[in-house]
Amino acid sequence: xxxxxxxxxxxxxxxxxxxxxxxxxxxDKDKTGDIVARGEYxxxxxxxxxxxxxxxxxxxxxxxxxxxxxxxxxTSNITPDPETGIGKWSADDFYKTxxxxxxxxxxxxYPAMPFASYTKVTRADSDAIFAYLxxxxxxxxxxxxxxxxxxxxxxxxxxGWRTLFFSEGEFKPDPKKSAEWNRGAxxxxxxxxxxxxxSPINALGxxxxxxxxxxxxxxxxxxxxxxxxxxxxxxxxxxxxKDITDLLQTGVSMRGVVYGPMAEVVHNSLQYLNDEDxxxxxxxxxxxxxxxxxxxxxxxxxxSESSLxxxxxxxxxxxNCASCHGTQGEGKPPHWPPLANxxxxxxxxxxxxxxxxxxxxYPPGTKGNPMPYGMPPFAGLLSDNEVAAVVSYIRxxxxxxGTTVSAREANELRSAPLN
Amino acid sequence: xxxxxxxxxxxIAVLSAFDGAxxxxxxxxxxxxxxxxxxxxPCHGNKGEGTSDVYFPRLAGKPAGYLYNQLxxxxxxxxxxxxxxxxxxxxxxxxxxxxxxxxxxEHPPLPQPAPSxxxxxxxxxxxxxxxxxxxxxxxxxxxxCHGPGLTGMQPGIPGLLGLRANYISAQLxxxxxxxxxxxSPDCMQLVAGHLTEADVTAVAAWLATRPAPAxxxxxxKGTYALPFGCGSQPN
Numbered sequence: 038x039x040x041x042x043x044x045x046x047x048x049x050x051x052x053x054x055x056x057x058x059x060x061x062x063x064x065d066k067d068k069t070g071d072i073v074a075r076g077e078y079x080x081x082x083x084x085x086x087x088x089x090x091x092x093x094x095x096x097x098x099x100x101x102x103x104x105x106x107x108x109x110x111x112t113s114n115i116t117p118d119p120e121t122g123i124g125k126w127s128a129d130d131f132y133k134t135x136x137x138x139x140x141x142x143x144x145x146x147y148p149a150m151p152f153a154s155y156t157k158v159t160r161a162d163s164d165a166i167f168a169y170l171x172x173x174x175x176x177x178x179x180x181x182x183x184x185x186x187x188x189x190x191x192x193x194x195x196x197g198w199r200t201l202f203f204s205e206g207e208f209k210p211d212p213k214k215s216a217e218w219n220r221g222a223x224x225x226x227x228x229x230x231x232x233x234x235x236s237p238i239n240a241l242g243x244x245x246x247x248x249x250x251x252x253x254x255x256x257x258x259x260x261x262x263x264x265x266x267x268x269x270x271x272x273x274x275x276x277x278x279k280d281i282t283d284l285l286q287t288g289v290s291m292r293g294v295v296y297g298p299m300a301e302v303v304h305n306s307l308q309y310l311n312d313e314d315x316x317x318x319x320x321x322x323x324x325x326x327x328x329x330x331x332x333x334x335x336x337x338x339x340x341s342e343s344s345l346x347x348x349x350x351x352x353x354x355x356x357n358c359a360s361c362h363g364t365q366g367e368g369k370p371p372h373w374p375p376l377a378n379x380x381x382x383x384x385x386x387x388x389x390x391x392x393x394x395x396x397x398x399y400p401p402g403t404k405g406n407p408m409p410y411g412m413p414p415f416a417g418l419l420s421d422n423e424v425a426a427v428v429s430y431i432r433x434x435x436x437x438x439g440t441t442v443s444a445r446e447a448n449e450l451r452s453a454p455l456n
Numbered sequence: 457x458x459x460x461x462x463x464x465x466x467x468i469a470v471l472s473a474f475d476g477a478x479x480x481x482x483x484x485x486x487x488x489x490x491x492x493x494x495x496x497x498p499c500h501g502n503k504g505e506g507t508s509d510v511y512f513p514r515l516a517g518k519p520a521g522y523l524y525n526q527l528x529x530x531x532x533x534x535x536x537x538x539x540x541x542x543x544x545x546x547x548x549x550x551x552x553x554x555x556x557x558x559x560x561x562e563h564p565p566l567p568q569p570a571p572s573x574x575x576x577x578x579x580x581x582x583x584x585x586x587x588x589x590x591x592x593x594x595x596x597x598x599x600x601c602h603g604p605g606l607t608g609m610q611p612g613i614p615g616l617l618g619l620r621a622n623y624i625s626a627q628l629x630x631x632x633x634x635x636x637x638x639x640s641p642d643c644m645q646l647v648a649g650h651l652t653e654a655d656v657t658a659v660a661a662w663l664a665t666r667p668a669p670a671x672x673x674x675x676x677k678g679t680y681a682l683p684f685g686c687g688s689q690p691n
Contacts, residue, residue: 092532304546396542398495398542399546401547407548408551408554410494411492411495413498414499417498417499
């Protein structure tokens with residue numbers, strides 16, 4: 038009887054599952070048939086909304102301030118309004134702009150618009166995004182003029198930047214790799230424009246091709262975007278595919294959690310990607326990561342000072358941190374991330390762990406994790422010395438291989454911009 | 457025969473194990489709002505009662521609608537305080553609503569009012585403004601919107617008790633200078649625009665001396681009519 042009942046229950050479950058997959062398949066078919074829906078999906082993948090919509094502003098009407106080391110840029114209106122938006126553009130104009138970083142009249146676009154990545158986008162995808170942008174409500178709102186300091190207000194300077202850092206051309210699949218790897222590469226290098234943050238930015242505001250995805254401090258924001266190629270940073274070589282896709286889709290994983298600028302990317306863009314595309318990105322990201330030699334164990338502090346700092350750090354940790362992150366740094370993942378064997382704690386730059394201790398933070402609220410747990414800010418509770426001590430402790434305890442940090446480094450980040 | 461039936465049997469076992477795990481997750485943080493809002497507690501207290509820092513307000517017992525409006529305003533950057541703007545930036549509406557409801561439903565006791573540092577005359581001026589307003593200068597009494605007991609009204613009007621003078625005067629200053637704004641018609645900005653600096657000091661000082669009433673709960677929606685339109689409290 039019991040057995041029969043189980044079989045019956047199972048059949049119901051299987052039936053329900055079958056119905057669900059059929060519905061999902063039908064929905065997918067509709068999606069591929071609908072260029073506007075596909076364009077919306079791709080616009081999400083390219084995170085167009087985040088920059089082209091101002092806080093409390095109308096969708097795609099632009100006007101969001103983008104602070105840069107050279108002054109403030111304001112994003113443009115890309116609604117189909119004929120006067121102030123892109124209502125008079127053709128699909129050709131749109132593709133050329135995305136592809137070449139020039140307006141239809143030939144004018145040069147500032148590289149805050151990630152055209153060095155968008156140049157890789159295919160014509161078909163560009164057309165779909167354009168069809169979607171044509172479908173949103175037109176907003177009559179003039180673009181706000183940029184506020185750039187001399188000499189950066191001279192657009193001709195962009196020509197120099199382009200010569201050094203821009204190579205035009207659609208994505209070329211690598212025939213030696215799988216279709217999945219190539220799809221991931223297309224998304225990461227193209228629409229995802231991950232290299233904009235995860236590559237070192239030099240004094241000229243550019244990234245050289247050979248340094249792609251090697252990590253860097255994000256100008257103006259003072260968050261460190263870790264290397265995607267080094268397993269000592271955010272290289273995902275020894276992560277499981279599931280942990281990577283969890284992180285990208287929900288913002289939390291068994292290995293770590295996203296905060297700061299990466300929380301924005303997951304919130305506005307990555308959580309909307311389907312399972313296949315997320316998996317493709319994970320496969321590609323895992324593939325480009327490689328073991329790298331540990332950096333020379335250098336610390337600005339003398340050994341005796343370091344050991345005092347670490348011993349104070351343990352006291353601070355046990356009192357304030359261990360209740361969530363565990364006495365052995367094991368955490369309660371995915372919501373309370375582990376600190377032991379956590380690359381973002383150990384990596385050479387200590388900027389992110391110091392910022393997290395000072396300001397706390399919430400991972401993004403996503404479909405997969407709508408009510409995230411938050412980390413309290415300790416800026417008001419801990420002195421510079423205590424912040425340095427606890428960060429030094431978590432970077433060196435439990436087999437972690439980071440270096441100690443000084444009170445001065447902690448103090449400097451108290452004034453770092455928060456948004 | 458055996459082989460035919462093991463697969464479903466295993467599937468059922470796995471499913472039940474999974475259902476069980478979901479109900480009682482092992483080694484996970486408590487599935488409560490209290491655990492989720494721990495990021496708020498260093499500044500606002502464990503139950504939103506406030507802390508020793510005079511610039512961080514009490515949240516407990518304020519109307520949920522008011523708290524939700526503030527969370528939305530901090531998230532969008534309309535209300536500017538970088539540590540708050542940063543924490544809330546990527547949290548969805550229903551979660552902010554749940555946070556607002558959580559703190560609205562907490563009722564730790566109101567603190568003892570601190571002795572005031574201002575003169576009797578200043579306190580008397582503050583009391584007059586708060587309870588009677590100044591019709592000649594278009595200043596309505598605080599009590600005309602925030603309630604006769606100053607405990608606020610559901611859903612959008614906050615109580616003014618349990619706050620320190622520094623916090624109240626900083627907020628009134630924010631309204632006066634336009635750094636704190638709310639949905640149009642922005643009633644508080646209209647009122648604060650008529651206040652002088654001396655008015656702000658006086659009214660903040662008097663409000664901070666008020667003892668806790670027997671019932672500190674905000675009164676229900678519609679208990680009294682507002683003297684003018686207010687975007688945060690639509691009629």
